[in-house]
Amino acid sequence: MEDAPLSAFSVFFTQTASFLTYQRLMEGNKGQSNAQSLFEVHQIPSDNHIRHLLDAVQPKCVFPVFDEILQVLEQAGELTRFRSFAETLLMAMDGTEYFGSSQIRCPQCSSRTLKSGETHCFHSMVTPVLVCPGQAQVLPWVPEFVVPQDGHDKQDCENAAAKRWLLQYGCRYSGFNLTVLGDDLYCHQPLCQLLLAQQFNFILVCRPDSHKQQFSF
16 A cells, blocks of 8 residues: 555656556666665565555645655744845745546536537646745645535636635744735636735736726726
């Protein structure tokens, strides 16, 4: 079980379409793969074996790791490198899809109707990430998944997920002097008020075609 998440994590350090093929090729050529030497993986599992073991694990089980990494970087003074405009930390919020299919769906799926009339199901989440101009590295924080909510008939959306994240984690990070960056989707009064209530600064895209009243003055 321990080898599965270590192997999955090590994927981010390789640039190949098949993690398993790459590791086995390295092991055959050099006698040891970097999954073994860098991540102490004892037996390299197959891709399907990794999925089988990890699919049942709730994402919240790994959420504490995000705070642990943040604490380590803060104690080491590394967050100073991420401070930018007005000495704030820039946190970009955006949505991303990580699965999509027209044949497979589950109760947690969102869906959209394509121009062809076909229904496309997908999974998505809001990903807050610390960024800084000139820094090649970014620091991801706990994501918020776009999933059906109990007691809501309307399909969940990125905007609602962003609000849930702010309500759940805003107080925890308000002392970091954050400036939230977001696209036009986030640029509306309820979310701006929520950002201010959490003591966050914000820089949001405001497009003329979606904010006509503001650009009419």
